[in-house]
Amino acid sequence: MTIRLYCFGESGNCYKAALALELSGLDWAPVKVDFFNGETRTSEYRETVNAMGEAPVMVDGDLRLTQSGVIQDYVAEKSGTLGGRDATERREVLRWVLWDNHKLSSMAGMTRFLMNFLPEDKRPAEVIAFNQGRLKAAYGVLDDHLAARDWVVGDGVSNADISCCGYLYYPEPFGFDRADWPHIDAWLTRLSKTSGWKAPYDLMPGSPADRA
Numbered sequence: 001m002t003i004r005l006y007c008f009g010e011s012g013n014c015y016k017a018a019l020a021l022e023l024s025g026l027d028w029a030p031v032k033v034d035f036f037n038g039e040t041r042t043s044e045y046r047e048t049v050n051a052m053g054e055a056p057v058m059v060d061g062d063l064r065l066t067q068s069g070v071i072q073d074y075v076a077e078k079s080g081t082l083g084g085r086d087a088t089e090r091r092e093v094l095r096w097v098l099w100d101n102h103k104l105s106s107m108a109g110m111t112r113f114l115m116n117f118l119p120e121d122k123r124p125a126e127v128i129a130f131n132q133g134r135l136k137a138a139y140g141v142l143d144d145h146l147a148a149r150d151w152v153v154g155d156g157v158s159n160a161d162i163s164c165c166g167y168l169y170y171p172e173p174f175g176f177d178r179a180d181w182p183h184i185d186a187w188l189t190r191l192s193k194t195s196g197w198k199a200p201y202d203l204m205p206g207s208p209a210d211r212a
Contacts (some may be wrong), residue, residue, distance in 0.1 A: 003028040005071075006049055006057040008035045009206035010117075012167035017024050017071040018203050019058040020162050024079035032205040036117075058075050065211055066097035068166070069097045072159040083161045092153045096160035104138045108167035112174035112178050132175040139181050146174070150190060157194055165191055172208070 005021060007014035007030050014033075021028040033055045039045050040053045050057045050066050057064065058071045060078075065071050073094075076083030076129055084090040114123055117170040142164060145152065147152060152160035168176060178185040201207040 001027075001061055002062045004031050004059045005029070006031045006033050006055050006059070007204045008055060009201045009204040010032045010208065011035070012056060012105060012112075012170065012200070012206075012209055013068040014056040014204060015169075015200045016068040016105075016162050016166040017058060018200075019165075019197070020075045020082060021058075022198060022203060023157060023162070023194065024075050024081050025196075026075060026079050030204050035206075036211060061149075069101060069159075069163065072097065074161060075102060082157065084154060084158055084164065089154050089158075093158050093160045096152050097163040099141075100163040100166070104135070104142070104164060105166050107135045107138065108174060108176070111135065112167060112170065112172055115174050116172040128175075135175060137174065139184065142180040143183045146187045152187075152188070157191065161187075161191055205206075 003021065003026055005014070005018055005028055007018055009015075018028075027071075032047075033039055037053065040050070040055060044051050052066060054066060056068055056071060057066050058074065063074075065074055070080070075081075076093075082093075084093045111128055114128050114131075128174070142152075144173065151157060152164055165188060167174070168178075168184070178188065192199075201209075
């Protein structure tokens with residue numbers, strides 16, 4: 001049975017779930033969520049898809065999961081990939097997924113939204129600057145970690161990599177320049193050469209160009 005993923009191309013959190021599914025080799029298909037026209041805020045979406053009013057949402061038969069990290073964990077369990085080779089690596093993968101969700105993706109997603117998807121006169125400069133300061137610290141942690149290793153955990157691609165890269169391939173500006181972070185840059189290049197890898201707008205339906 002084909003796994004369905006409710007998602008939209010502009011979302012880095014959706015990208016994490018979609019990329020995990022794609023690299024795992026599981027049979028899946030995207031279901032476009034019309035986020036920018038308010039679909040996730042409708043009573044129908046909250047009643048039938050996700051009571052939290054968010055994406056991504058994964059449906060596999062009778063099982064419905066929300067939150068990208070949970071979906072990634074399920075994909076790892078079902079496919080036997082991406083989750084770490086043993087209990088120690090699994091915990092380390094989880095550590096980086098949680099770190100990313102709190103320190104990196106949360107700031108990157110919000111900053112990118114404020115800088116690109118709000119009208120120019122509504123963009124809060126002080127908030128953006130504060131977020132970018134937080135992001136700079138997170139980039140430093142990740143760049144230092146990758147200085148002597150190819151992957152975030154272990155010797156191959158895992159959900160730690162997929163989580164931490166969630167917003168870093170997007171073309172819209174949010175204060176991240178790969179050239180400033182050479183170890184992150186090299187890691188993103190390695191990851192993009194992995195068999196099955198696709199950029200966000202190639203992997204999921206929906207992009208800013210659709211609304212231009």
